[in-house]
Amino acid sequence: MIDFYYSPTPNGWKVAIMLAETGLEHRTVxxxxxxGDQLTPAFRAISPNAKMPAIVDHDTPDxxxxxxxxxxxLLYLAERTGQFGPQTPTERIAFNEWLFWxxxxxxxxxxxxxxxxxxxxxxxTYSHNRYKGEFERALAVMETWLDGQDYMLGRYSIVDMMCFPWAFIAKPLGVSLDNFPNVAAWRQRIKTRPAVIDAINLHKDAQFSGKATAEQNATLFNQSAAHLMQGQEKTN
Ligand SMILES: N[C@@H](CCC(=O)N[C@@H](CS)C(=O)NCC(=O)O)C(=O)O
Incomplete structure (x- = not known):
């Protein structure tokens, strides 16, 4: 059994999509x-960066x-299931490139x-414009790369699952895909997959899944920084 630590956000959806695509048995936490669930010592023992997604696989020999x-x-689950991952050492290079990218x-x-x-x-506006430009730059990289192919690495894979969620929410981020027709067509291809629809809907109505206030966000940021600094003191 796999425990899947999840919240309905783009980074959470990446793993939710893989679990839905493969049908791997799991329970969602x-x-x-x-x-601040991510700040507890129990969760930080699983994810030291105090961010989800994370998994615990209980079905391992060790x-x-x-x-x-x-x-x-995604790479771990691809290896575990033999699905949606690299099949050869040469393919693995491209998978690593795009996952790291x-x-x-x-x-x-x-x-x-x-x-x-x-x-x-x-x-x-300065910071907003800076990140909007950088996000659009990333879309432009994908636009060129997707020219002439339906998926990031030719066939549907964990690289598409990795790159899809942020492209999926481009509009609410104030970015139009009109200038990125290859990305728009790729996004449409993925978003209509039954597993992707299920993953995007997973706990989407959780009471806390809406937007936090600026104050809530600032408080959480300060708590998170304080928790991580405390951890640092212990190890120094
Ligand atoms: N690079 C990480 C990013 C994970 C991430 O940013 N997760 C966010 C939600 S989308 C989170 O857990 N935020 C909680 C926090 O920052 O306190 C990954 O791809 O897994």
Missing amino acids: LMNLRA GPQTVFESGAI QAANQGPMGGQLSHFVNYSPKGE
Whole structure:
């Protein structure tokens, strides 16, 4: 059995999609990020960065295996099931490239854009514009890459699951896909898959899944920083 630590956000959807696509047996542990579920010592033992998604696989020969970071989880699940992952050492290179690319570019730029769209004080445009431009730059990279192919690596894979969720919410982030026709067609192809529909709907009506207030967000940020600093003191 796999425990899936999840909240209905783009990073959570990546793993929810893989679990839905493969039908792997799991139980979902719904996290209230606004209440700080991610800051508990128990969760930080699973995910030291105090962010979800994370999994604990209890069906391993050496005892429970924890995995954090969406890209690492997707690769782990692809290896475990033999589905949607690299089939050869050469393919693995391209998988690593695009999984790392998403985690270092499209993901954080989308995350920061979301922050400034939702929480920046009125009239503060510099940071918003910076992240909007960077998010659009990531879409432009995908636009060129997707030219002539239906999926990021030719066939539907964990790379598509990794890159889809932030492209899925481009509109609420204030970014139109009109200038990115290849990305728009790819997004449409993925969004209509039954497993993807199920994953996007997973706990979408959780009471806390709406937008937090700027104050709630700031409080949580301070708590998170304080918790991580405390952890640091213990190890120094
Ligand atoms: N690079 C991480 C990003 C994970 C992430 O940012 N998760 C957010 C939700 S989308 C989170 O847990 N936020 C809680 C917090 O920042 O306190 C991944 O891909 O897994």
